[in-house]
Amino acid sequence: MKNFTYHQPTTIAATLPLLDAEWGKTELLAGGTDLLDRQKDYVSQPEKVVSLTGIGGGFREMSSVSPPGVFPPIITIGAGVRLVDIAESKLLAQYPALVQAAGQIAGPQIRNMGTLGGSLCQRNRCWYFRDEHVNCLLKGGRKCFAQEGENQFHAIFTQGHPCVIVHPSTLAPVLIAFGASAEIAGPKGTRTTPVEKLYHAPVKETQREHTLAPNEVLVSVKFSGGGPQFAKFCNASYEVKQKETSDWPLVQAVVAFHFEKDSKIAKGVRVVLGHVAPTPLVSEAAAKSLEGKEVTEANAGLAGEAAVEGARPLSQNRYKVQLLKVAVKRAALLAAGVKPYWEG
């Protein structure tokens, strides 16, 4: 990899002046599992690396608050919290989707190294983008090579997207389904934004997969089930992978809703899809399909059918359409507490 100068500030305030107003010359380092790979392959060649691992306090902590009448608790997770600590947290009992998603990321070593912020802000895994010798759209080239090339792991919701990557984070769809907000520090102070607004589909070299400015730092995310009192917050994340571990999902579905008191009727349904589009994809159609209904196998299946409406797969990834239907159905059933009868 190209050599660089290294900084390890111990506060967010001391980090900000080290960042540039434009992408390219400076990179933030958290767990390193994405950045170091890119540097070794010369996909990223920063002149300065600013490590966030020296920052303590809330940046590295997870907290749970339950004001009177609020259930489930409000959770705040610092961007520097390791994936393993999310996967093994006792604070997240009401948020199994997040535990499931974090616990399935890659293998143990990656979960010991990687952070929440890294998961949310990592770069895409398209093999054309990651190839040093391919000058794709996101590296200043004129063409997305996946459109007509090897695209079996790319987007199936491709309409209007010149670049057909899938967003790589499995935690982002969960947090979006939870209605989480992100706290971001920048040169003008701190701002809060819904996690959903952190993402856009990049089309050129000067953009990332997220909407943070180059001189901003993701500090933490906060969420709450936020349902009416005495409601049961139900949520689950389901991924289909080729391999059980150390693999990226082919598709991911996150389903969240409430059961009021003893009701079995799904209210406030949110369905968010991962690894099928250049951003985490909120499926209004699937949510609408399940809203106000009992979460039966038939109704969950209908939500799956609704989720794939409008999919425009590429030449080699039509198979993902069926996988996505199944993933949405199973995520809805898991959220409702149905025993996973599909596990042999």
Add this chain to the structure above:
Amino acid sequence: MNDSQGEPRGGISRRGFLAGTGAATAVAGVTSELAPATAAQPGAAPAHGPGPVLLQLTVNGQKVNTNVEPRVTLLDALRNYLDVTGCKRVCDRGTCGACTVTVNGRTVYSCTMLALEARGMDIRTAENLGGAKLDAVPAAFVDNDAQQCGFCTPGFVVSLRAALDKNPNATPEQVEAALAGNICRCGTYEQMRHAIVQLCKKGG
């Protein structure tokens, strides 16, 4: 392609060579590690590098010093600067697990961590399981013939030791899950399973 070990990529230009030697001379006397923070901001971080900087690590309980460029990974620092060669360089992309070491008790891919990031931490490698008395984990590997070429073995035994340290009452299934980030291309998984069953019976 091993330039994270400190070699410039694609040959050295005359200008680059001259600049490089100048930098090396400068850092031989004063490493940036020792430079005081000049910025007024609390927590401000001085620049380290791009020339070699002083690196002090605690490896298997011993404090060791060397000088490395910021781009040198923990794996390359251990193997090529500190002669700790138990951890192996195979994929160099955080996938195969041959480079596994523990940092503060947790397994990491040392190929995917900058050496500078490991300062002040307790680093343990496969060497820590050997010495005068062989640790129970490599001993179980020997008993069960749980390796063929043996290249992945240092990573496996480090991951396995960490799993049992984390939970001495782990079931064989839980231990196997903790080894999910290590790959054996010879496919000696079955013998490793026997070793794991033996270790779990003993309670780590």
